[in-house]
Amino acid sequence: MPHFMLKGKFSQESVKALTANPQDRRKAATAALEAVGAKLKDYYFAFGDADVLVTYEAPDAATAASVAMTVGAAGTLTSVETVALLTMEEAMDAMMKSGKALKAYKPPSARRASR
Numbered sequence: 001m002p003h004f005m006l007k008g009k010f011s012q013e014s015v016k017a018l019t020a021n022p023q024d025r026r027k028a029a030t031a032a033l034e035a036v037g038a039k040l041k042d043y044y045f046a047f048g049d050a051d052v053l054v055t056y057e058a059p060d061a062a063t064a065a066s067v068a069m070t071v072g073a074a075g076t077l078t079s080v081e082t083v084a085l086l087t088m089e090e091a092m093d094a095m096m097k098s099g100k101a102l103k104a105y106k107p108p109s110a111r112r113a114s115r
Contacts, residue, residue, distance in 0.1 A: 001057040003041070003085040004064045007050040008077035015051075029054055032070055036063050052077070055085070 010018070018025075026043045033040050038058035046053050058064045061084065068080045086094065 001039070001059060002061070002064075003055065003057055003087065004067075005083040005085055006052075006054040006056070006067060006071070007081040007083065008052050008054075008071060009049070009079045010051040011075055011078045014076050025052075029056075033058075033067065036066050036070075038063055038067060050081075 026040065029043055030040045033056050036058070038056050041055040041057060042053075044053040045051065056067070058067065064082050064084070068082045071077050072080050
Protein backbone atom coordinates (compact mmCIF):
# COMPACT_ATOMS: atom_id res chain seq x y z
CA MET A 1 0.00 0.00 0.00
CA PRO A 2 1.37 3.50 -0.81
CA HIS A 3 2.86 5.57 2.02
CA PHE A 4 2.15 9.23 2.73
CA MET A 5 3.23 11.89 5.20
CA LEU A 6 0.92 14.64 6.38
CA LYS A 7 2.54 17.81 7.73
CA GLY A 8 0.40 20.36 9.47
CA LYS A 9 0.25 23.44 11.65
CA PHE A 10 -2.30 23.34 14.47
CA SER A 11 -4.91 26.09 14.52
CA GLN A 12 -4.85 28.44 17.50
CA GLU A 13 -8.05 26.79 18.73
CA SER A 14 -6.42 23.36 18.58
CA VAL A 15 -3.35 24.55 20.49
CA LYS A 16 -5.57 26.07 23.18
CA ALA A 17 -7.55 22.83 23.48
CA LEU A 18 -4.41 20.68 23.65
CA THR A 19 -2.76 22.83 26.30
CA ALA A 20 -5.96 23.04 28.39
CA ASN A 21 -6.62 19.31 27.98
CA PRO A 22 -3.50 17.37 26.86
CA GLN A 23 -4.45 14.37 24.78
CA ASP A 24 -2.91 11.63 22.71
CA ARG A 25 -4.14 12.40 19.18
CA ARG A 26 -3.14 9.01 17.77
CA LYS A 27 -6.53 7.51 18.63
CA ALA A 28 -8.40 10.23 16.68
CA ALA A 29 -5.96 9.98 13.77
CA THR A 30 -6.28 6.19 13.68
CA ALA A 31 -10.09 6.40 13.61
CA ALA A 32 -10.12 8.94 10.79
CA LEU A 33 -7.59 6.97 8.74
CA GLU A 34 -9.34 3.65 9.23
CA ALA A 35 -12.65 5.24 8.16
CA VAL A 36 -11.16 5.72 4.66
CA GLY A 37 -9.21 2.46 4.50
CA ALA A 38 -5.84 3.88 5.58
CA LYS A 39 -3.51 2.85 8.41
CA LEU A 40 -1.53 5.03 10.83
CA LYS A 41 2.19 4.28 10.92
CA ASP A 42 3.61 7.11 13.10
CA TYR A 43 2.38 10.33 14.68
CA TYR A 44 4.90 12.97 15.77
CA PHE A 45 4.65 16.39 17.34
CA ALA A 46 7.26 18.71 15.87
CA PHE A 47 8.48 22.26 16.03
CA GLY A 48 9.45 24.48 13.17
CA ASP A 49 7.24 24.90 10.13
CA ALA A 50 5.02 21.97 11.20
CA ASP A 51 3.44 21.07 14.53
CA VAL A 52 2.51 17.55 13.55
CA LEU A 53 3.89 14.90 11.18
CA VAL A 54 1.84 11.80 10.49
CA THR A 55 2.94 8.89 8.33
CA TYR A 56 0.35 6.46 7.08
CA GLU A 57 -0.50 3.92 4.41
CA ALA A 58 -3.43 4.54 2.09
CA PRO A 59 -4.80 2.65 -0.90
CA ASP A 60 -4.24 5.57 -3.29
CA ALA A 61 -3.65 9.31 -3.71
CA ALA A 62 -7.39 10.09 -3.69
CA THR A 63 -7.63 8.55 -0.22
CA ALA A 64 -4.64 10.61 0.92
CA ALA A 65 -6.36 13.73 -0.41
CA SER A 66 -9.47 12.85 1.58
CA VAL A 67 -7.37 12.70 4.77
CA ALA A 68 -6.04 16.20 4.14
CA MET A 69 -9.56 17.45 3.42
CA THR A 70 -10.84 15.90 6.64
CA VAL A 71 -8.37 17.65 8.95
CA GLY A 72 -8.73 20.87 6.95
CA ALA A 73 -12.53 20.79 7.14
CA ALA A 74 -12.44 20.00 10.87
CA GLY A 75 -10.37 23.14 11.51
CA THR A 76 -7.72 21.16 13.37
CA LEU A 77 -4.89 22.39 11.16
CA THR A 78 -4.38 25.74 9.46
CA SER A 79 -2.07 24.30 6.86
CA VAL A 80 -1.85 20.77 5.54
CA GLU A 81 0.73 19.31 3.20
CA THR A 82 0.63 15.72 2.00
CA VAL A 83 3.83 14.14 0.73
CA ALA A 84 3.87 10.84 -1.17
CA LEU A 85 6.62 8.59 0.19
CA LEU A 86 8.45 5.75 -1.54
CA THR A 87 9.96 2.73 0.14
CA MET A 88 13.56 2.08 -0.86
CA GLU A 89 12.35 -0.73 -3.14
CA GLU A 90 9.93 1.66 -4.86
CA ALA A 91 12.67 4.28 -5.14
CA MET A 92 15.02 1.74 -6.75
CA ASP A 93 12.27 0.84 -9.25
CA ALA A 94 11.82 4.55 -10.02
CA MET A 95 15.57 4.96 -10.52
CA MET A 96 15.67 2.05 -12.96
CA LYS A 97 12.68 3.41 -14.91
CA SER A 98 14.29 6.84 -15.01
CA GLY A 99 17.50 5.32 -16.38
CA LYS A 100 15.48 3.77 -19.24
CA ALA A 101 13.58 6.99 -19.88
CA LEU A 102 16.80 9.02 -19.99
CA LYS A 103 17.99 6.89 -22.90
CA ALA A 104 14.86 7.78 -24.88
CA TYR A 105 14.42 11.40 -23.75
CA LYS A 106 15.86 14.21 -25.84
CA PRO A 107 16.33 17.42 -23.82
CA PRO A 108 15.87 20.84 -25.44
CA SER A 109 18.88 22.01 -27.38
CA ALA A 110 20.32 25.48 -27.82
CA ARG A 111 20.95 24.56 -31.44
CA ARG A 112 18.34 25.52 -33.91
CA ALA A 113 16.70 22.59 -35.64
CA SER A 114 17.36 22.42 -39.36
CA ARG A 115 14.37 22.56 -41.68
